[in-house]
Structure formats: C-alpha cells, structure tokens
Amino acid sequence: MTKDFTLDDLAALIASRSQSSADKSYTKSLLEAGVTRVAKKFGEEAVEAVIAAVARDKVGLKMEAADVLYHLLVLLQDGGVPLQDVIQELARRTQQSGHQEKASRASQGA
Ligand SMILES: N=c1c2ncn([C@@H]3O[C@H](COP(=O)(O)OP(=O)(O)OP(=O)(O)O)[C@@H](O)[C@H]3O)c2ncn1[C@@H]1O[C@H](COP(=O)(O)O)[C@@H](O)[C@H]1O
Secondary structure (H helix, E strand, C coil), X not given: CCCCCCHHHHHHHHHHHCCCCCCXXXXXXXXXXXXXXXXXXXXXXXXXXXXXXXXXXXXXXHHHHHHHHHHHHHHHHHHCCCHHHHHHHHHHHCXXXXXXXXXXXXXXXC
16 A cells, blocks of 8 residues: 655655644654754654664564654754655765765775
8 A cells, every 4th residue: 555655755744744734743753843853753762773683673673764754854844855866875874885985984084
C-alpha cells in the first residue's frame, strides 16, 4: 500500500502542514513551538533509536528510526533546508570513500 512512499513525499506533507493549524496538525504544533522544541524532539528520538539498536530490538529500532526520520524532516523544514539539498550532499559524497570524506573534513578544519 505504501510501496511508493518516499521521504520526499513525507517532506512535502510536512511542508504542507506548516501552513496548517496547530490544533489540527502535530507537525504545525511542533513548528510553532520553535527550533529548540523541534531539535529536542529529534534528539530524544535519536537516543531512543540508539537504545533500541543496542538492545538488539528490531521492532523498536524500526519504530524509533521512523520517529527519527520524521523529526529530522521537521528540523529541516524549520531550518529552511530542502531535503533535496541533503540528498545532493549525500550524492556528492558517493564520489569518495567514507575515509576520504573524513580526511577532507579534517583538512578543511570541519
Ligand atoms: N510520521 C509522522 C510521525 N512520526 C512520529 N510522529 C509523532 O511524533 C511524536 C513522537 O514523540 P513521542 O514518542 O515522544 O510522543 P509524545 O509524547 O506524544 O510527543 P510530545 O507530546 O512530546 O511531542 C508523537 O506524537 C508521534 O505521533 C509523527 N507525526 C506525524 N508524522 C507524519 O506527519 C503527517 C502529518 O501529521 P500532522 O502534522 O499531525 O497532520 C502524518 O500523517 C504522518 O505521515
């Protein structure tokens, strides 16, 4: 049923909810609460994903990973960073190995 559902679709849904009202939309209520709240929720979900991963809880990890991705997209919406910009950055990084990418960050002082 959701075979073709993508992160782009979820990002578009989140963008549309930013025009909604907080009483109707959880996304809008998060965005209205501000970046500190949005970032805190993302951090909480990331920690919960870490806990599930370390516990080898596959179902928990799936559920928490979904929360992490949703809250990351809300964070990107709040920050005005299009998901496609992140995808492009990931695509750029495929031109080199992870070790090379890390070394290039170090040489740039990042
Ligand atoms: N994918 C999600 C999604 N994943 C997680 N969540 C919400 O993120 C929250 C997770 O936080 P917690 O587990 O800490 O739960 P909580 O204690 O209720 O959260 P808080 O009260 O602390 O905010 C829950 O309220 C979840 O419902 C999501 N809320 C919305 N979406 C998507 O966004 C769409 C738009 O949602 P609305 O903005 O509500 O219309 C939905 O149709 C979904 O596709």
